[in-house]
Amino acid sequence: QVQLVESGGGLVQPGGSLRLSCAASGFTFDSYAFAWFRQAPGEEREGVSCISSSFSTSTFSTYYTHSVKGRFTISRDNAKNTVYLEMNDLKPEDTAVYYCAAGPQSSWSLPLYDYWGQGAQVTVSS
Numbered sequence: 001q002v003q004l005v006e007s008g009g010g011l012v013q014p015g016g017s018l019r020l021s022c023a024a025s026g027f028t029f030d031s032y033a034f035a036w037f038r039q040a041p042g043e044e045r046e047g048v049s050c051i052s053s054s055f056s057t058s059t060f061s062t063y064y065t066h067s068v069k070g071r072f073t074i075s076r077d078n079a080k081n082t083v084y085l086e087m088n089d090l091k092p093e094d095t096a097v098y099y100c101a102a103g104p105q106s107s108w109s110l111p112l113y114d115y116w117g118q119g120a121q122v123t124v125s126s
Contacts, residue, residue, distance in 0.1 A: 002025070004022055004024050004100045004101070004117035006020060006022050006117045006119060006120035007020070008021050009122045012090055012123070012124055013124070014125075015089055016090050017090065018122060019084060019086050020085040020098055022034065022036075022084070023082050024082065030054050031053055032102040032104065032114075033051060033052050033053045033102070033105050033107075034101065035048075035050035035107070035108075036050070036083075036099070036101075037098070037099045038098045038099065040096040045110060048065055048085070048098070049065070049074040051063075051083065052105070053104075054076065060076070063106060065108075068094075071087065071088050071089045071090075072086065073085070074086075083100060087122070090122075092125060093124075094122060097120065097122075098121075098122055099117055101115065103115075
């Protein structure tokens, strides 16, 4: 059974930090690319960051949407089948439900992702 389970969300003050985790199971982790998307109330789901697969290489590529560059870092631990999103200097506009997704290649296109997590709420407020 395929599962993506996000954790690490919560309430944080502006300027604070959170680390989201996405634990994957039920498929070959290292052959998939992963992405974090987010969706704020009344908004469309948008890509935040993605990381390439590492099936045939020990290195991988990472991508970030402009608004989070320099503040967010995506990483993956193939030994733990887990993807992370380290979020620093959080701003109120980062408030959203964050979703982990797995697919055959890194992309900002939602339909290209095969598997999705249930989402984790991140709220940035004083």
